[in-house]
Amino acid sequence: MIKQGExxxxxxxxxxxxxxxxxxxxxxxxxxFLKTYQPGESFGELALLYNAPRAASIRAKENCTLFALxxxxxxxxxxxxxxKRRDKYExxxxxxxxxxxxxxxxxxxxxxxxxxxxxxxxxxxxxQGEEGNKFYFVEEGELIAMKVMNPGEQPKxxxxxxxxxxFGELALLKEQPRAASIxxxxxxxxxSLDRAAFKRMLGPLENILSRNTNRYE
Ligand code: CMP
Ligand code: CMP
Numbered sequence: 001m002i003k004q005g006e007x008x009x010x011x012x013x014x015x016x017x018x019x020x021x022x023x024x025x026x027x028x029x030x031x032x033f034l035k036t037y038q039p040g041e042s043f044g045e046l047a048l049l050y051n052a053p054r055a056a057s058i059r060a061k062e063n064c065t066l067f068a069l070x071x072x073x074x075x076x077x078x079x080x081x082x083x084k085r086r087d088k089y090e091x092x093x094x095x096x097x098x099x100x101x102x103x104x105x106x107x108x109x110x111x112x113x114x115x116x117x118x119x120x121x122x123x124x125x126x127x128q129g130e131e132g133n134k135f136y137f138v139e140e141g142e143l144i145a146m147k148v149m150n151p152g153e154q155p156k157x158x159x160x161x162x163x164x165x166x167f168g169e170l171a172l173l174k175e176q177p178r179a180a181s182i183x184x185x186x187x188x189x190x191x192s193l194d195r196a197a198f199k200r201m202l203g204p205l206e207n208i209l210s211r212n213t214n215r216y217e
Contacts, residue, residue: 008047017064113197126182132171141188147180
């Protein structure tokens with residue numbers, strides 16, 4: 001579908017079928033496999049966003065049905081929103097320690113999937129024992145984690161959060177109910193990823209996130 005280095009005028013959305021993405025990094029003679037695209041995902045946006053040659057190659061693995069969005073339509077309806085979003089969240093995500101080792105392109109993919117949520121001081125964002133489907137980064141504000149250690153006991157503060165921290169990974173990593181409650185101490189701005197986006201994008205980070213759980217008592 002796409003050859004690295006060529007000019008490109010189209011962004012593709014996948015209706016059905018899967019495609020592989022490969023990239024030849026500078027100094028390399030062979031392509032490196034990067035990922036498999038699934039229905040619902042899109043590719044080919046970089047050439048349109050940055051007027052640059054195609055940054056990777058994309059090959060269909062089977063018969064696929066794609067929707068094509070041309071440059072003119074992209075410029076009219078998507079470009080401003082897409083680049084504003086990336087600019088805003090890329091700066092934020094570059095400060096999140098756990099994402100430091102990630103390829104900048106992968107971080108920009110996270111930026112596309114983030115949803116902003118605002119809370120007043122004293123709100124319960126996560127409740128211990130409930131099912132959890134979201135992972136959160138703290139953009140602004142302070143929060144605490146409260147945990148009932150043994151049934152019948154009063155909850156105890158086990159953690160505190162400030163900007164650039166994250167929480168809510170355990171329920172998604174371990175497929176278990178929320179292990180603590182998260183309460184805002186001040187007005188907060190959070191950004192969340194839903195379960196599907198978390199699995200798709202943070203998969204490579206699972207090891208780091210799992211290792212980091214030793215920060216909890
Ligand atoms: P574009 O450069 O227009 O064409 C190739 C596409 O591959 C690119 O847009 C992205 O949509 C996609 N891609 C996936 N992973 C990467 C990556 N790590 N670097 C660059 N492009 C990537
Ligand atoms: P999760 O279980 O999904 O939701 C509650 C979150 O609280 C949990 O993920 C961790 O991100 C966070 N947390 C902070 N301290 C603790 C702790 N001591 N035990 C468990 N979770 C904690």
